[in-house]
Amino acid sequence: MTYCVGLNLKHGLIFMSDTRTNAGLDNISVFRKMHSWEIPGERVITLLTAGNLATTQAVISLLEERNKSADERIPYLLQAPSTFQAAQIVADTLREVIARQAETGQKADSTFNATIILGGQIKGGAPRLFLIYPEGNFIEAGNDTPFFQIGETKYGRPILVRAYDPDMSVEDAIKLLTVSFDSTVKANLSVSPPFDIQIIEKDSYRLGRSWRMEADDPYYTTVSQNWGEALKAALESLPAFHFD
Numbered sequence: 001m002t003y004c005v006g007l008n009l010k011h012g013l014i015f016m017s018d019t020r021t022n023a024g025l026d027n028i029s030v031f032r033k034m035h036s037w038e039i040p041g042e043r044v045i046t047l048l049t050a051g052n053l054a055t056t057q058a059v060i061s062l063l064e065e066r067n068k069s070a071d072e073r074i075p076y077l078l079q080a081p082s083t084f085q086a087a088q089i090v091a092d093t094l095r096e097v098i099a100r101q102a103e104t105g106q107k108a109d110s111t112f113n114a115t116i117i118l119g120g121q122i123k124g125g126a127p128r129l130f131l132i133y134p135e136g137n138f139i140e141a142g143n144d145t146p147f148f149q150i151g152e153t154k155y156g157r158p159i160l161v162r163a164y165d166p167d168m169s170v171e172d173a174i175k176l177l178t179v180s181f182d183s184t185v186k187a188n189l190s191v192s193p194p195f196d197i198q199i200i201e202k203d204s205y206r207l208g209r210s211w212r213m214e215a216d217d218p219y220y221t222t223v224s225q226n227w228g229e230a231l232k233a234a235l236e237s238l239p240a241f242h243f244d
Helices: 053-067 083-104 157-163 170-187 218-237
Strands: 003-009 012-017 020-022 028-030 034-039 043-051 114-122 128-132 138-140 147-151 195-201 210-213
Touching: 003 043, 003 114, 003 128, 003 170, 012 043, 012 114, 012 170, 034 195, 043 053, 043 083, 043 147, 043 195, 053 083, 053 114, 083 114, 083 128, 083 138, 114 147, 114 195, 128 147, 147 157, 157 170, 170 195, 170 218
Parallel strands: none
Antiparallel strands: 003 012, 003 147, 012 195, 020 028, 034 043, 043 114, 114 128, 128 138, 195 210
């Protein structure tokens, strides 16, 4: 399974994804689910993928090939005039791949569906964040929905809903995401480190800091331990329940 999050802050965009894929308890692999493109000073785009691995890899490969194409009739990410149209290109590509696999692929127990988070900024526009569905339609993050999750979303959502603040610093956002991912890992074996993190600073038009957080990362292990202890302390501090 998968867990990916894209946060929209006043300072820019932050993305985090796990890397575990599994087809059973004895068939576990590590695959990157975060992919980025940039033309420094002009545009930057990041995708997070969840769902059927063959589908998501086919989508990324098609986007890569079309970025290198000399055929101006083929729309591609590095030519899109806005992030909205970039999202439309990705949505069309996803729908194309799913339709092709459904028509020609062998029957299988699992579907070919996938879901994608797209975020970035193209010169002349603000940073934007989109959630793209397998059907090829998509929605945009706004004030009411300032972040998107895909994959195993339910375990890490409560802390995001309670603690997210659009004015929070990048450092605090990383801390928030680390807690969200740790909560998901503790509740679901199909999500696991290492985690990929990408920062896109507002109006930089280039990829910011990115790194991979391993399971034994000192910061991750410290946050995991301290968060567990803080939850226990918070529970003990609540008023005791009495039947009368």
